[in-house]
Amino acid sequence: MPNQPTNPELRTETAAYLAALEERMQVFFQEQRQILEQISEEALPLLEAIEALSAGGKRLRALLAYWGWRGAGGQAGDQGLVDAGLALELFQTAALIHDDMIDASDTRRGAPSVHRRFEAMHQLKGYKTSPAHFGSSSALLAGDLCLSWSEMAFAAIPQLQQASQARAIFDLMRTEVMAGQYLDVLGEVIPQEEADLALSRAQKVIRYKSAKYSCEHPLVLGGALALGLKAQEDSDLLAGYRAFALPLGEGFQLRDDVLGVFGQPEKTGKPAGDDLREGKRTVLTALTSRSVGKEEALFLEQSLGNPDLSGQEILALQELIRSSGALDEVETIIQAKGDQALEQLAALPLDPLPREALTALAYQALNRSA
Amino acid sequence: MPNQPTNPELRTETAAYLAALEERMQVFFQEQRQILEQISEEALPLLEAIEALSAGGKRLRALLAYWGWRGAGGQAGDQGLVDAGLALELFQTAALIHDDMIDASDTRRGAPSVHRRFEAMHQLKGYKTSPAHFGSSSALLAGDLCLSWSEMAFAAIPQLQQASQARAIFDLMRTEVMAGQYLDVLGEVIPQEEADLALSRAQKVIRYKSAKYSCEHPLVLGGALALGLKAQEDSDLLAGYRAFALPLGEGFQLRDDVLGVFGQPEKTGKPAGDDLREGKRTVLTALTSRSVGKEEALFLEQSLGNPDLSGQEILALQELIRSSGALDEVETIIQAKGDQALEQLAALPLDPLPREALTALAYQALNRSA
Numbered sequence: 001m002p003n004q005p006t007n008p009e010l011r012t013e014t015a016a017y018l019a020a021l022e023e024r025m026q027v028f029f030q031e032q033r034q035i036l037e038q039i040s041e042e043a044l045p046l047l048e049a050i051e052a053l054s055a056g057g058k059r060l061r062a063l064l065a066y067w068g069w070r071g072a073g074g075q076a077g078d079q080g081l082v083d084a085g086l087a088l089e090l091f092q093t094a095a096l097i098h099d100d101m102i103d104a105s106d107t108r109r110g111a112p113s114v115h116r117r118f119e120a121m122h123q124l125k126g127y128k129t130s131p132a133h134f135g136s137s138s139a140l141l142a143g144d145l146c147l148s149w150s151e152m153a154f155a156a157i158p159q160l161q162q163a164s165q166a167r168a169i170f171d172l173m174r175t176e177v178m179a180g181q182y183l184d185v186l187g188e189v190i191p192q193e194e195a196d197l198a199l200s201r202a203q204k205v206i207r208y209k210s211a212k213y214s215c216e217h218p219l220v221l222g223g224a225l226a227l228g229l230k231a232q233e234d235s236d237l238l239a240g241y242r243a244f245a246l247p248l249g250e251g252f253q254l255r256d257d258v259l260g261v262f263g264q265p266e267k268t269g270k271p272a273g274d275d276l277r278e279g280k281r282t283v284l285t286a287l288t289s290r291s292v293g294k295e296e297a298l299f300l301e302q303s304l305g306n307p308d309l310s311g312q313e314i315l316a317l318q319e320l321i322r323s324s325g326a327l328d329e330v331e332t333i334i335q336a337k338g339d340q341a342l343e344q345l346a347a348l349p350l351d352p353l354p355r356e357a358l359t360a361l362a363y364q365a366l367n368r369s370a
Numbered sequence: 371m372p373n374q375p376t377n378p379e380l381r382t383e384t385a386a387y388l389a390a391l392e393e394r395m396q397v398f399f400q401e402q403r404q405i406l407e408q409i410s411e412e413a414l415p416l417l418e419a420i421e422a423l424s425a426g427g428k429r430l431r432a433l434l435a436y437w438g439w440r441g442a443g444g445q446a447g448d449q450g451l452v453d454a455g456l457a458l459e460l461f462q463t464a465a466l467i468h469d470d471m472i473d474a475s476d477t478r479r480g481a482p483s484v485h486r487r488f489e490a491m492h493q494l495k496g497y498k499t500s501p502a503h504f505g506s507s508s509a510l511l512a513g514d515l516c517l518s519w520s521e522m523a524f525a526a527i528p529q530l531q532q533a534s535q536a537r538a539i540f541d542l543m544r545t546e547v548m549a550g551q552y553l554d555v556l557g558e559v560i561p562q563e564e565a566d567l568a569l570s571r572a573q574k575v576i577r578y579k580s581a582k583y584s585c586e587h588p589l590v591l592g593g594a595l596a597l598g599l600k601a602q603e604d605s606d607l608l609a610g611y612r613a614f615a616l617p618l619g620e621g622f623q624l625r626d627d628v629l630g631v632f633g634q635p636e637k638t639g640k641p642a643g644d645d646l647r648e649g650k651r652t653v654l655t656a657l658t659s660r661s662v663g664k665e666e667a668l669f670l671e672q673s674l675g676n677p678d679l680s681g682q683e684i685l686a687l688q689e690l691i692r693s694s695g696a697l698d699e700v701e702t703i704i705q706a707k708g709d710q711a712l713e714q715l716a717a718l719p720l721d722p723l724p725r726e727a728l729t730a731l732a733y734q735a736l737n738r739s740a
Contacts, residue, residue: 043549127559174518179413189497
């Protein structure tokens with residue numbers, strides 16, 4: 001199965017949606033620029049950071065919302081879905097800005113992370129006191145601003161007044177992402193615990209911080225917007241969406257975890273083994289820990305989160321994760337989640353075009369290299 | 371004029387509103403607790419931190435919204451205004467959590483700030499790696515969560531569908547607060563500049579981060595909710611609200627700045643001279659800088675933002691600000707802003723009860739000691 005859809009009709013409609021989304025984003029940022037300018041020209045770096053970061057990205061969440069809408073009978077080219085896509089993408093930008101602060105990441109999408117961007121501005125302009133503190137304060141505010149903008153875009157969706165379920169999905173999504181992110185932070189500081197506890201937490205992090213957020217909620221949100229007041233009656237379709245998108249999202253995040261350890265820097269835009277230096281506790285590391293001897297588990301434990309890991313040490317950790325069987329195990333889970341997702345997708349009562357679109361998105365999510 | 375209203379009717383209605391707000395807040399937090407519990411018990415500290423911080427506070431913004439509603443013809447005891455008050459108070463909690471990170475404040479409302487709270491939890495539970503990083507990551511997420519919750523509460527206001535202006539006010543308010551906060555951060559890092567530039571920035575910070583947010587927008591929001599679709603026709607009333615609440619808010623924040631330097635710790639819940647240690651650039655410090663000799667200006671400049679200032683040095687700075695005439699000057703401005711606000715209030719076409727309520731709130735805002 002190819003990663004990119006070959007059906008010209010599908011390519012055209014997808015391209016039209018993505019173009020409308022980019023245009024809406026430009027207009028939105030232009031409007032916000034005018035508002036900020038009225039406050040002070042000095043506030044514009046906040047916008048510029050948000051705008052630069054939002055320019056990247058695969059728009060997976062926006063596309064899932066769009067095809068969720070189309071699959072539930074929504075018309076092609078609807079502007080409300082462009083607003084929904086904008087809201088999802090701005091939320092993602094906000095989450096990335098704050099995530100990178102939490103993970104102390106230097107880079108994002110091949111460019112400096114936002115706190116690093118402001119840190120560099122501090123140095124360039126010869127500001128006084130701490131560049132790092134200025135960087136983190138500014139990124140904190142840029143993320144907050146972007147969160148508000150996401151909500152502004154969401155509230156502008158015309159269908160929302162008839163679709164209270166869509167609002168509930170968006171709200172739940174945000175709570176879950178932040179709680180899941182907190183569990184992730186917690187996993188990095190809790191000392192020595194049973195491997196099963198760590199594994200269970202890592203699975204929750206995957207589910208809430210990522211799978212539901214990146215796949216399930218956007219798809220169901222689009223569906224709920226299309227169904228509007230009929231969302232209750234047609235709840236079978238939305239339940240079917242969930243049954244497809246949750247395993248898809250889990251597979252998507254497990255793929256992300258694999259890329260965080262084994263990904264090629266030129267494709268991921270992040271240094272090799274970045275997740276290891278950041279000390280991310282994932283299903284991959286939890287499975288490794290459970291499978292190796294005491295000494296190797298200790299080496300893994302002590303290496304995770306060490307920002308000064310050498311290239312040699314990264315290679316040794318990669319080899320440990322591979323030889324422990326954990327990598328194969330995770331690849332097997334990704335395969336199983338993907339199969340499960342596709343099986344559920346096959347059972348959904350969809351028209352050919354949305355079906356093909358969702359199939360293509362599923363393949364992209366599971367087999368990506370960046 | 372007494373700080374507390376003596377009219378029993380006013381006292382009763384105010385107390386009823388505040389009681390309804392507290393009850394709504396309890397129910398809201400209980401609902402969020404159930405959602406978080408479904409994700410993981412481990413995520414509950416986020417809620418507990420938000421709940422504890424939200425319990426304090428004067429509810430100035432909620433009360434302004436309520437009386438703005440009443441003054442524009444809204445019925446007493448309306449539940450929509452309880453939702454609006456909840457949204458404003460949750461936004462304030464979120465802003466305080468992130469503000470305290472930016473200002474590296476240890477205390478808030480007499481208790482540890484949220485990042486310090488999580489730092490203490492890290493130490494108590496014997497977590498590994500950096501307590502400070504765990505504290506700031508957790509507070510970052512608690513603030514984000516609280517921002518989302520604020521928006522959830524806001525979106526639930528039933529009158530909103532008829533009052534698009536109210537949504538626009540809430541959106542603008544958030545952008546202005548974050549931009550104003552960024553200007554505040556910027557003011558602390560920009561080296562040696564003309565006193566007039568610093569003064570102009572400090573005035574913008576007051577206006578956007580505080581005056582419009584704490585007074586103007588809540589009042590006008592309440593009015594816009596009451597007027598609904600008639601907000602365009604009745605725009606005179608809302609313009610009058612602005613003419614009253616903006617100077618009131620400016621006076622309110624100038625009072626805050628004075629308290630930040632001269633306030634009594636047992637009343638403010640913060641150490642004496644806290645703003646000086648934090649390096650806050652205010653109208654008070656800008657005016658001082660402009661009025662004193664070169665040597666004293668340098669002393670002020672070098673002292674601001676030094677976290678290790680001794681009690682003796684705080685006293686010397688207080689004396690410098692006082693003897694420079696800046697304190698008197700700010701007190702004069704507060705007086706003038708207060709007079710201007712009350713003059714505008716007198717010109718508003720209000721029923722006796724809302725008029726008395728807003729008058730009492732204005733006196734509280736301008737003459738508070740905490």
